[in-house]
Amino acid sequence: MKKIRMEDFERELSRWGTVFKRTEEGFMEKDTLFSGRSRQSPKEFLLPREEVLFVARKSKDDVEILPSKPSKKKVVFGALPCDMKGLELTSKNFMQDPQDPYFKKRMENTLFVSEMCQYPSSSCFCRTFGFGPRAQMGDITYFKLDEDTVLTIPLTDKGKHALKWENYPEAEPQDLKIMENVLSEVEKKVEKLDLSYDFNRQREVYGSDVLNESVFHCINCGACTFVCPTCYCFDIRDVKRKDFVIRERVWDSCMYFVYSLEASGHNPRKERTKRAQNRFMHKFFYQPLQYKEYGCTGCGRCIDTCPAGYDIRQTVLKIQSFLEGQNG
Amino acid sequence: MKERVDILKCEVHEEENPYVPERARIIRKYDLTNDVRFFQVRLCNHEKVMEWTTKYKPGQFMMLSIPNVGEAPFSITSTPTRPGIFEFCIRKVGRLTGKLFELRENDFVWLRGPFGNGFPVEKMRGKDLLFVAGGLGAAPLRSVLLYALDYRERFGKIYYLYGAKNPDEMLFKDEFFGMKERQDFDCYLTVDSDPTGEWPYDIGVVTTLFKYVKDIDVENTVAVVCGPPVMYKFVVQEFMKLGIHEENIYMTLERKMKCGMGKCGQCVVGHKYTCIDGPVFTLWDVKTIRNLI
Numbered sequence: 001m002k003k004i005r006m007e008d009f010e011r012e013l014s015r016w017g018t019v020f021k022r023t024e025e026g027f028m029e030k031d032t033l034f035s036g037r038s039r040q041s042p043k044e045f046l047l048p049r050e051e052v053l054f055v056a057r058k059s060k061d062d063v064e065i066l067p068s069k070p071s072k073k074k075v076v077f078g079a080l081p082c083d084m085k086g087l088e089l090t091s092k093n094f095m096q097d098p099q100d101p102y103f104k105k106r107m108e109n110t111l112f113v114s115e116m117c118q119y120p121s122s123s124c125f126c127r128t129f130g131f132g133p134r135a136q137m138g139d140i141t142y143f144k145l146d147e148d149t150v151l152t153i154p155l156t157d158k159g160k161h162a163l164k165w166e167n168y169p170e171a172e173p174q175d176l177k178i179m180e181n182v183l184s185e186v187e188k189k190v191e192k193l194d195l196s197y198d199f200n201r202q203r204e205v206y207g208s209d210v211l212n213e214s215v216f217h218c219i220n221c222g223a224c225t226f227v228c229p230t231c232y233c234f235d236i237r238d239v240k241r242k243d244f245v246i247r248e249r250v251w252d253s254c255m256y257f258v259y260s261l262e263a264s265g266h267n268p269r270k271e272r273t274k275r276a277q278n279r280f281m282h283k284f285f286y287q288p289l290q291y292k293e294y295g296c297t298g299c300g301r302c303i304d305t306c307p308a309g310y311d312i313r314q315t316v317l318k319i320q321s322f323l324e325g326q327n328g
Numbered sequence: 329m330k331e332r333v334d335i336l337k338c339e340v341h342e343e344e345n346p347y348v349p350e351r352a353r354i355i356r357k358y359d360l361t362n363d364v365r366f367f368q369v370r371l372c373n374h375e376k377v378m379e380w381t382t383k384y385k386p387g388q389f390m391m392l393s394i395p396n397v398g399e400a401p402f403s404i405t406s407t408p409t410r411p412g413i414f415e416f417c418i419r420k421v422g423r424l425t426g427k428l429f430e431l432r433e434n435d436f437v438w439l440r441g442p443f444g445n446g447f448p449v450e451k452m453r454g455k456d457l458l459f460v461a462g463g464l465g466a467a468p469l470r471s472v473l474l475y476a477l478d479y480r481e482r483f484g485k486i487y488y489l490y491g492a493k494n495p496d497e498m499l500f501k502d503e504f505f506g507m508k509e510r511q512d513f514d515c516y517l518t519v520d521s522d523p524t525g526e527w528p529y530d531i532g533v534v535t536t537l538f539k540y541v542k543d544i545d546v547e548n549t550v551a552v553v554c555g556p557p558v559m560y561k562f563v564v565q566e567f568m569k570l571g572i573h574e575e576n577i578y579m580t581l582e583r584k585m586k587c588g589m590g591k592c593g594q595c596v597v598g599h600k601y602t603c604i605d606g607p608v609f610t611l612w613d614v615k616t617i618r619n620l621i
Contacts, residue, residue, distance in 0.1 A: 278596075
């Protein structure tokens with residue numbers, strides 16, 4: 001690992017692209033780095049709230065279609081392990097065949113610089129999912145030794161080429177020791193749920209009284225789906241401008257009645273709790289069945305954001321003991 | 329104005345982009361019932377016409393759109409054995425379909441696709457086929473039925489049972505009446521009620537037509553059903569009575585879809601996406617995935 005002054009680190013990175021730092025709200029062009037988890041995950045760098053797919057322009061009796069291509073280079077600075085894990089899970093959906101050209105282009109144009117986490121909160125439970133505060137993810141990862149110094153290491157070729165690594169000194173043994181001590185202290189503060197249920201038993205869970213009761217107080221506001229680093233559902237809509245039309249995709253939420261409403265009037269998830277159940281099932285049963293990995297990163301954003309005080313940890317634990325009870 | 333410049337200045341994707349539709353021309357249209365219209369369209373890019381219209385499978389769907397109005401999935405009702413065109417049966421239910429009904433011949437629509445798994449036509453080879461359609465369900469089934477008839481020698485016995493609410497609601501009436509004359513397969517039509525008094529065939533729900541299904545080799549039969557959700561339960565019961573295996577019973581289902589490629593999450597049912605794992609599912613799938621019907 002290299003020891004670099006924060007100032008030099010940032011300056012070098014800004015040569016690669018515009019630097020977006022972790023702030024309380026989200027990732028923005030600001031001077032200071034927020035000490036804590038941001039309210040919004042960096043998923044919008046790969047899947048923006050609104051992305052223009054193409055512009056349709058009328059000319060005489062013809063209509064021209066111009067697909068857009070995101071081309072600005074950006075550096076996401078200070079993404080925490082849970083953020084990076086979220087992007088990794090989202091990529092699975094977009095990068096499997098057929099690859100999503102917009103998502104792919106954004107991946108190429110974004111440099112992810114992750115920070116080993118020193119900001120555990122009461123809602124954190126990332127260690128449940130096989131990684132933790134010390135996970136090294138993204139193109140470059142760093143540990144904030146103090147306000148002015150970082151210990152850092154490149155993880156991908158993109159990361160290796162972003163900085164002139166040979167110009168910086170190696171970290172000293174005592175620095176690494178500090179890092180080790182800090183990270184193990186942080187780790188102790190992060191909750192680890194012991195999950196060991198069988199995903200294939202999804203049929204027993206969806207629609208069960210125990211799940212229904214557990215999500216009953218969900219008011220379907222959709223806040224959790226927007227802050228969630230692994231929620232990726234989108235809608236496609238056409239927007240009229242003066243003399244052309246934009247087809248864009250926008251974030252959508254499975255919590256809304258109109259999400260699954262068909263033109264015929266049929267709605268497969270018309271009940272409020274069915275939609276809340278579906279989101280839970282997707283994270284904890286369906287995605288594991290699909291990708292052999294949980295669809296949750298344990299960042300705790302949904303727990304902090306929920307206006308109804310819903311805690312997804314309680315639900316998954318209840319479901320686990322429900323399934324165990326069914327066994328006995 | 330500034331916004332416009334910004335958007336048009338953005339780089340343009342040159343590689344193949346599955347979100348970008350191809351322009352097509354409506355070459356023929358006529359009403360099938362008072363709210364269902366038949367559309368025949370042909371791609372404007374002549375180089376792509378044959379490639380697109382021969383490589384799809386019966387049961388697949390296309391995303392059809394009009395810029396500024398929207399985009400929606402429609403099952404293809406034509407068969408790749410009769411290439412050059414795509415055909416759709418469209419019921420007027422919403423904003424996009426309302427706009428489509430205003431279009432005239434020679435107007436443009438935009439197409440992406442084909443998407444979905446389609447019917448397992450290779451697996452159906454050598455088998456007896458039993459098709460059961462209800463109402464608008466005849467649209468996707470017509471594709472696989474015509475396919476099977478165009479390759480008649482590849483299949484065993486073929487039964488086509490179709491039920492509609494009343495004679496006016498029956499799609500492709502002339503075509504199906506003509507099929508009843510054919511000797512090489514059995515076509516039975518029924519209506520729930522006949523206010524006209526002129527209906528020449530059966531009256532009653534579609535399951536009453538099962539009395540005509542005789543001498544099929546149930547071990548080697550593929551059954552396909554498509555229609556309104558309420559119909560599935562009763563038709564499946566009849567299939568089970570005949571002794572057809574769960575994995576040989578196919579049904580096409582639909583969900584609201586946006587991307588068609590398993591990205592947007594809109595059509596997710598359990599751990600399956602209707603747009604890539606469907607829209608054709610087996611009864612076995614339906615029984616193992618909650619909420620599919």
